[in-house]
Amino acid sequence: SQTIHQWPATLVQPVGSPLSLECTVEGTSNPNLYWYRQAAGRGLQLLFYSVGIGQISSEVPQNLSASRPQDRQFILSSKKLLLSDSGFYLCACPDTDSYNEQFFGPGTRLTVL
Amino acid sequence: GNSVTQMEGPVTLSEEAFLTINCTYTATGYPSLFWYVQYPGEGLQLLLKATKADDKGSNKGFEATYRKETTSFHLEKGSVQVSDSAVYFCALSESGFQKLVFGTGTRLLVSP
Secondary structure: OOEEEEEOOEEEEOOOOOEEEEEEEEOOOOOOEEEEEEOOOOOEEEEEEEEEOOEEEEOOOOOOEEEEEEOOEEEEEEOOOOHHHOEEEEEEEEOOOOOOOEEEOOOEEEEEO | OOEEEEOOOOEEEEOOOOEEEOEEEEOOOOOEEEEEEEOOOOOEEEEEEEOOOOOEEEEOOEEEEOEOOOOEOOEEEOOOOHHHOEEEEEEEEOOOOOOEEEOOOEEEEEEO
């Protein structure tokens, strides 16, 4: 089965600062990868997904961007953070044992002050 | 578009009480349905799933039945424990796709 690593686990950043969150996956090759955000008082929202290296689909317009420089690496970035970017960011990939399920990483909690 | 609606929380129960968390969905096609759980300070874990109408998913004493006629997938447990305190998310995934659409989540608080 797969393992998803996310770092950092927590992050406090000032408004206007840049952001880079990293997700790496083990135990699977060429997976679809997903970034979700859970904002305070709101549900989980799909931000980006990628079906392969260099391929990114954005689900919602926003201040963030994503990149996939390697097969099992997925990065979420921002040039200038907004207060509204605060939230819990989760990386996910299909479960290797059951393809229509998604397996989630431990998440990164981002607080923008 | 596809959407999932969950009951508002928090749901506060005493230990051994019966739990129901309502979930209804709107989807084109034939989605798979899921319940995910998020324990305090942790990421999401799959709790149970159902992939077609009338399927019942079950795990750890929780159950949910895929009801196509009412477009519902309500989560139930006969006797909750303090350790069940968490946020529960209902979600759907369209057949052939892997993107999940989540409900807003329902926080469950179980007191001794």
